[in-house]
Amino acid sequence: MSCSENDGNILMVSKEQLESSSTDEGSCSGSSTGGGTVNLKKGPWTTAEDALLISYVQKHGEGNWNAVQRHSGLLRCGKSCRLRWANHLRPHLKKGAFTTEEEQFIIQMHSKMGNRWARMAALLPGRTDNEIKNYWNTRVKRRSRAGLPLYPTKVNLQTSDENQLIQSATELSSGNQQNIGILPGTINGTLELRFLPHKANPGPPPYPPHFSDIPVTAMPSHGLGYYTRSFLNPQGDHAKQTWESETSFPGCHFGLNSMVPAFEDLSSLNSEPVYLNSGIGYPHDPDPESKKNLASFICPIPGNHALSNGNFSSSRLLPGAVKMELPSLQSTEADYNDWNTSASLFTSSYDAVDSYIQSPENVSVQSDCASPKNKGLLEDLVQESKAISIGKKQSLEKSFDDTMTGSSTVKLEEIRDPTSPFCQSAVSLFNECNPINRSTYNESSTFKAPMGEYFLHLTFSSGTQRDVNVGSAGSAKQDKCAPNLPDFLRPDVLLGSGWFIGNSRSAIDSISGPLDENLREDLVPGPAGISSMASLESYPWTNMPRVCQMSELQ
DNA sequence: AACCCTGCCAACCGCTGCTAT
DNA sequence: AATAGCAGCGGTTGGCAGGGT
Secondary structure, eight states: OOOOGGGSOOOOOOHHHHHHSOOOSOOSSOEEOSSSEEOOOOSSOOHHHHHHHHHHHHHHOSOOTHHHHHHHOOOSOHHHHHHHIIIIISTTOOOSSOOHHHHHHHHHHHHHHSSOHHHHHHHSTTOOHHHHHHHHHHHHHHHHHHTOOSSOHHHHTSOHHHHHHHHHHHHHHTTOOTTTTHHHHHOOEEEEEEEEEOOOSSSOOOOOSOTTTOOGGGSOSSSOOOOEEEOOOOOSHHHHHHHTTSOOOTTOOOOOOSSSOOGGGGGGOTTSOOOTTOSOOOOOOSOTTOGGGTHHHHOOOTTEEEOTTSOEEESOOOGGGGGTSOOOTTSOHHHHHHHHHHHHHTTOOHHHHHHHHHOGGGSOOOOOSSOTTOOOHHHHHHHHHHHHHTTOOOEEEEEEEETTTEEEEEEEEOOOOTTOSSOOSTTOHHHHHSOOOGGGSOTTSOOOOOOEEEEEEEEETTSOEEEEEEEEESBTTTTBOOOOOOGGGSHHHHHHTTSSOSSHHHHHHHHHOOOOHHHHTTOOOOOTTOOSTTHHHHSOGGGOOOOOOGGGGO
16 A cells, blocks of 8 residues: 555556546545546545655655645645655655654653654654554553553653653743753753754655664765754853752763764765864844744854854855855755765864864865865864964954855954853854854845754763754745744853853864763853853843863863 | 454544745 | 635544454
């Protein structure tokens, strides 16, 4: 009853064939196609219908389901088509029974989310909400008949870390920020922010294997990508101060360590320049209060350094940026490769960065921008690091043929503020993705956030890994920005919350993965007063705390 | 062999939220 | 602001298969 593109043979079906197939009375509400109302078929799909639908999606991409009938002759309503595609025909669907791990995950997530099938499905790649729903309903029936509790005891015996983290992330994802404070104080493990863009259009949609398992370099060449930010939780006084009522979080760190290849592997990515902060970028949020632009934080322009002086550099802009629009993640394969590359960047460890410094030839850092002076962020990072490491306070001045700002001069100033644990430098992870000076941008321009799902990837000290969908941005349909990411994803919140940033090492962690524990011991406290969500107002986008200082790593 | 129960699966329905007009 | 169209979500139903009696 199924027919997927995996079969390899798309059946060509004539309208006559279709119409000769059994049809039921009834329709999704009828459909008028010029001449009159067409009774749409209901009931099980035939192979011929599947083939038609697949053919349609291959040509036109997903979405616009109501047009399927018009264009393909399928006598099905849009809803039915969408359902059929999503549940049966789309690529990379897992079939078969749930694995034990999946079952446990469902149980765990249901205990936190309730019947949010679609959200759970988003966390279980290859599985559909319908499958999960069916599984759960069956389980409910079975257990109620057996007189068993809905949730096994072990769910309740999960560590408070996991429970609270998952719950908090879940709450955050549903807009409840009241308990955000729970997070920093109770988790032991790794937290990553991952981005799963919407599918390339009309290419195959991005339905990855389990997030934790997929190496970036193994991702398909288009349609799927992660954008990962990871953060180091401060262990210093600041954190204790802020979260002292919570349990401690020894060894808590936020890093990228499970899904990405080692930095050394980057040498194999010789086809693409490498940047520490590649990815898709967005100009500054014209409205700091607006949640609509939150995505800009996680979507830095590749190598784009927004600097505290209001200028920003652009080491490598994706084509779309030229138009001051987000290069849509569903745009080109080339764009997508950027994502792969950018994600790979975050696999680097601090050691890898160091080794890179020593052997830059290991990684091809190039710029495909017009100006040969354009530098990738990694290069900037390294340069600055070198400069700082030799104790010279210097400004790095670069001219960029910046396609977004026009030619601009960018000063990468090393500014040290001893009173602030937040570093400030040109390589500030957040600055670069959060252009400071609004005047830099044409506020009337259209900026697009990357469409897709955003996940918090939680890695617990026990090794357990979970992905929590924390929001989505954009819609496949409109190809425009409509992010509804929770506020906690804002850099100012992340920073201010005291989650991540203690000092430069945290930033390095954030870009290069977990550090050696010895290094982590040296974390310095974050600033008081910006330790909670309350800081959200006090830290507008235009007043972002600094994040890292490469020199402090030396 | 017939019947029943159960699990599984597929699909439909109604509702909601978003977007465009 | 109101409305319509659309996509998506969650609840529900119905059919089928397999196992037990």
